[in-house]
Amino acid sequence: MDGFCPSFVSLEGEIRIKKNYDENLINKINSKIEEPILPEINKSYGIMIAGIGGTGVVTIGAVLATAAQIDGRGSGVLDMTGLAQKGGAVKSFLRIFEKPEDVGAIRLSYGDTNLLLGFDLLVSNDLEIIKTLDKKISKLIINTDEVMPGDFTRDKDFYLPFEEMRNNLINIAGLDNIKFISSNKITSKILGNSILSNMFNVGVAYQSGLIPISASSIEKAIELNGASVKDNIDAFRFGRHYENLKEEVINIVKDEPEILEGFDAKYQNRFKFLEDYQNKKYAQNYEELVSYAKKVDKEVGNGSQFSTAVLKNYFKLMAYKDEYEVSRLMTNKKFSDDINKNFEGNFSYNFYLAPPIFSKKSKVDGKLLKIKFGGWLFNVFKLISKFKFLRGTKFDPFGYLNERKKERELIRNYKQTIVDIGSKINKSNYETAVKIASIPDQIRGFGHVKEKNIKEAINNRTDLLNSFHENS
Numbered sequence: 001m002d003g004f005c006p007s008f009v010s011l012e013g014e015i016r017i018k019k020n021y022d023e024n025l026i027n028k029i030n031s032k033i034e035e036p037i038l039p040e041i042n043k044s045y046g047i048m049i050a051g052i053g054g055t056g057v058v059t060i061g062a063v064l065a066t067a068a069q070i071d072g073r074g075s076g077v078l079d080m081t082g083l084a085q086k087g088g089a090v091k092s093f094l095r096i097f098e099k100p101e102d103v104g105a106i107r108l109s110y111g112d113t114n115l116l117l118g119f120d121l122l123v124s125n126d127l128e129i130i131k132t133l134d135k136k137i138s139k140l141i142i143n144t145d146e147v148m149p150g151d152f153t154r155d156k157d158f159y160l161p162f163e164e165m166r167n168n169l170i171n172i173a174g175l176d177n178i179k180f181i182s183s184n185k186i187t188s189k190i191l192g193n194s195i196l197s198n199m200f201n202v203g204v205a206y207q208s209g210l211i212p213i214s215a216s217s218i219e220k221a222i223e224l225n226g227a228s229v230k231d232n233i234d235a236f237r238f239g240r241h242y243e244n245l246k247e248e249v250i251n252i253v254k255d256e257p258e259i260l261e262g263f264d265a266k267y268q269n270r271f272k273f274l275e276d277y278q279n280k281k282y283a284q285n286y287e288e289l290v291s292y293a294k295k296v297d298k299e300v301g302n303g304s305q306f307s308t309a310v311l312k313n314y315f316k317l318m319a320y321k322d323e324y325e326v327s328r329l330m331t332n333k334k335f336s337d338d339i340n341k342n343f344e345g346n347f348s349y350n351f352y353l354a355p356p357i358f359s360k361k362s363k364v365d366g367k368l369l370k371i372k373f374g375g376w377l378f379n380v381f382k383l384i385s386k387f388k389f390l391r392g393t394k395f396d397p398f399g400y401l402n403e404r405k406k407e408r409e410l411i412r413n414y415k416q417t418i419v420d421i422g423s424k425i426n427k428s429n430y431e432t433a434v435k436i437a438s439i440p441d442q443i444r445g446f447g448h449v450k451e452k453n454i455k456e457a458i459n460n461r462t463d464l465l466n467s468f469h470e471n472s
Helices: 023-029 057-070 162-173 183-190 194-207 215-225 229-253 263-277 280-300 305-318 323-330 333-342 377-385 402-422 430-437 447-470
Strands: 009-017 044-052 074-080 089-097 115-118 139-143 178-181 343-353 371-374
Touching (some): 023 229, 139 162, 263 323, 323 377, 333 343, 402 447
Parallel strands (some): 115 139
Antiparallel strands (some): 044 089, 074 089
């Protein structure tokens, strides 16, 4: 809640994640299902378990090792947690042997992995894991839900190439040997807790005939572990039934955001957004510059990267989050609908804001400190949202704040810059023009965070403009 963003909301009180299942689905999860043919153990059976520390990765290894012993087999597990047991990469090497006396080396080496339980896509691409895979014997159950590491909070440009990581596993193991499943989303929406996704994946793997241990022994090991026994057994059984319930599950968990494909669809969506944000005249200002950029691209004949950059970045500058916009979004019916869709119970809303008019400043760095407000602020939001027509006029009380002045100045300067370079673009400076048009993407955050990024972006623009004019 300390992050400097006006959109942080907390729900406090008796609150639970809403479970999107009914008794009929629970009965199906706990109904009898045909047992799979278990894989044969050739000397040993290697299971690599990869995930993020603090999410039960080590527990899965321990449960399966115990279950193997209940079955009368030999087993050994080696956990590699490193220095980051919470939030860092964790790997568990598990070997299952036909008999206890067969137990030997546990660590998995080149081509030793029969099953990769990949609870995190990034960790599953770890080189130490990759080298243990063999397309001839390795089967993979991979959780595709994106989990960003801590670097994301410290680097505004940080990103992970999730699609590339997915393709890397396909290239190494073969698509036919992999099941990609959105496990976190499924277990969060249906079982009410994404932490159960690991045991859900174990159930999927078991029913796919990839774990040489009986289901009864796995459930007995869950009971012996003693942690959230019923929930974990439900998750294991749910994973076993997943293929049979797939269509029903997809209908429950699917999100339906508008998928915008192509330039025109994105333009129409953003034009409508700016109409709601302010009014039609404001949106038409956006239309004018985007149309100009499209015309430039057509004349240069070098693709549509320039106009696409303007489409994205001019919108970003025009849709800045001021007091009116925060109020509009907080009182939008979609916000309350999303809360009620995902949570239930007797709870109250709290908002965390740093109004520059009366917020205190930190004695350490002089930055504004956030203040916690109760649910009564909804009434204030409703009132403020009705006065958005004052935005940018001399009657706008918030418009005299330095941050708001700077945001309006950025819009004016961006438009002027695009018009200026548009008449001088050629194929030799086109790439630089695209970078200039994309500069607003560097401006992230709010308050002092945004101010710092604005300064960096302006310096970058100066350098790029100099380079652009040298090739004009």
